[in-house]
């Protein structure tokens with residue numbers, strides 16, 4: 759039996775991502791988010807419109823998504839209830855948010871910058887995704903339960919950096935799920951994964967089937983033709 763309930767939040771369990779964005783003065787703001795999902799090399803994130811991260815993305819259009827692992831829960835906690843915005847909106851004041859001038863210092867995370875980039879990565883995060891904003895839409899505007907202004911932001915991932923110790927030993931382009939332990943936000947509490955449950959039918963065939971652009975020569979040509987024909991049916 760199930761009963762009808764009215765939860766205040768629907769945080770069913772999603773990975774914690776620390777988003778690095780560029781402040782106006784050239785420093786980097788970092789913030790934990792958990793409204794994030796991926797399809798291919800594109801990503802959707804959900805952001806409070808009043809956040810410093812949103813302001814920075816609107817102005818600069820770039821970010822780095824640093825994926826947190828279970829061992830980083832303490833440092834992520836240090837970032838909670840902080841904002842890079844000097845002016846704190848009422849809803850955040852009520853929740854006890856404070857302004858932070860430098861969240862790297864306040865959290866204990868280590869900034870690391872690639873020579874070609876202007877935004878600092880978080881060195882402790884073993885997966886770091888460079889991304890650009892593709893689209894930004896107001897979110898849940900007609901939902902009377904949405905108490906604050908929010909955006910759904912589509913990002914295109916431009917580069918993936920990963921720590922060698924979480925990769926498959928025989929394929930450096932693949933993350934080994936047995937070595938990667940994402941930090942999960944589950945109804946505002948922090949969890950890590952336990953162990954693999956059973957053999958996943960979805961994972962039986964090669965992961966490379968998801969990446970036709972990796973094929974070469976005639977196989978690539980043929981795959982592209984077949985996909986083009988098939989996608990047309992669905993209006994793409």
Ligand SMILES: Cc1cc2nc3c(=O)[nH]c(=O)nc-3n(C[C@H](O)[C@H](O)[C@H](O)COP(=O)(O)O)c2cc1C
Pocket residue numbers: 774787788789790791792793794804805806808809810811812834837838839840841842843855943
């Ligand atoms: C674990 C965790 C997950 C969060 N998830 C989100 C989220 O998905 N979207 C969002 O807008 N804020 C989320 N927040 C709250 C932001 O971190 C908060 O709005 C913060 O002030 C943003 O920082 P900024 O104003 O410097 O950008 C989350 C906070 C924590 C601790």
